[in-house]
Amino acid sequence: MTPTITAFESSPDRGKGLARDMRVRWALEEAGQPYEVRLVSFSAMKEPAHRALHPFGQIPTYEEGDLVLFESGAIVFHLAQRHAGLLPNDANARARAITWMFAAVNTVEPPILDLVIARFMEGDKPWAEQRLPLVKDRIRKRLDELSDRIGEADWLDGAFSAGDLMMVGVLLRLRPSGLLDEYPTLAAYVARGEARPAFKRAFAAQLAVFTDRVPA
Numbered sequence: 034m035t036p037t038i039t040a041f042e043s044s045p046d047r048g049k050g051l052a053r054d055m056r057v058r059w060a061l062e063e064a065g066q067p068y069e070v071r072l073v074s075f076s077a078m079k080e081p082a083h084r085a086l087h088p089f090g091q092i093p094t095y096e097e098g099d100l101v102l103f104e105s106g107a108i109v110f111h112l113a114q115r116h117a118g119l120l121p122n123d124a125n126a127r128a129r130a131i132t133w134m135f136a137a138v139n140t141v142e143p144p145i146l147d148l149v150i151a152r153f154m155e156g157d158k159p160w161a162e163q164r165l166p167l168v169k170d171r172i173r174k175r176l177d178e179l180s181d182r183i184g185e186a187d188w189l190d191g192a193f194s195a196g197d198l199m200m201v202g203v204l205l206r207l208r209p210s211g212l213l214d215e216y217p218t219l220a221a222y223v224a225r226g227e228a229r230p231a232f233k234r235a236f237a238a239q240l241a242v243f244t245d246r247v248p249a
């Protein structure tokens with residue numbers, strides 16, 4: 034049964050890999066699995082039909098037979114459980130890789146999302162300018178710690194895993210801010226993720242949504 038994911042019909046980044054369907058596409062490509070894509074408009078996302086799949090009215094969702102999932106991390110974990118290529122077989126190494134999946138979305142992503150919120154949702158507030166340095170320093174704290182941990186290694190814990198896929202996906206969101214370039218170790222780590230053939234196929238597929246059609 035070929036699964037179907039949902040993705041943005043139109044996206045602020047016009048398919049440059051920042052929207053979270055990118056993580057699911059990448060995981061499907063690493064697992065060598067075919068998939069269908071249903072594009073959803075911002076308004077359709079908030080309609081009952083989509084909310085039946087995603088209670089928060091967002092993308093991505095994942096449908097496979099009568100299974101419906103949301104949360105990009107949970108979808109990646111589901112794929113990693115069902116297919117080889119995303120989590121190691123060794124029980125302890127697998128547990129460590131899953132730990133990094135949680136660290137990506139629970140510890141590293143929140144301060145990065147705070148910057149997105151500070152910029153795009155609070156930018157016009159009188160206190161926005163004052164708050165921005167605090168937000169950036171909270172990100173730098175996590176990047177310092179992550180950079181120290183990765184050091185000269187290729188991946189977070191031995192071979193590439195879903196933990197790296199999620200962490201690279203989180204760090205990619207930083208690129209527009211310029212903060213990632215302050216950390217050559219992390220910029221190189223992200224570049225290694227982007228150099229993977231599965232990433233390139235996923236990126237090309239997401240971009241094609243926006244380049245293969247006449248702009249609306």
Ligand SMILES: N[C@@H](CCC(=O)N[C@@H](CSCc1ccc([N+](=O)[O-])cc1)C(=O)NCC(=O)O)C(=O)O
Pocket residue numbers: 044045046047051052053054078090091092093103104105106
């Ligand atoms: N925790 C959930 C978060 C899902 C989520 O934030 N989805 C966003 C798209 S990915 C976030 C995103 C959107 C756009 C860009 N961009 O740069 O264009 C980057 C990231 C969404 O549906 N937003 C519409 C809404 O909430 O109404 C997950 O990981 O799946």
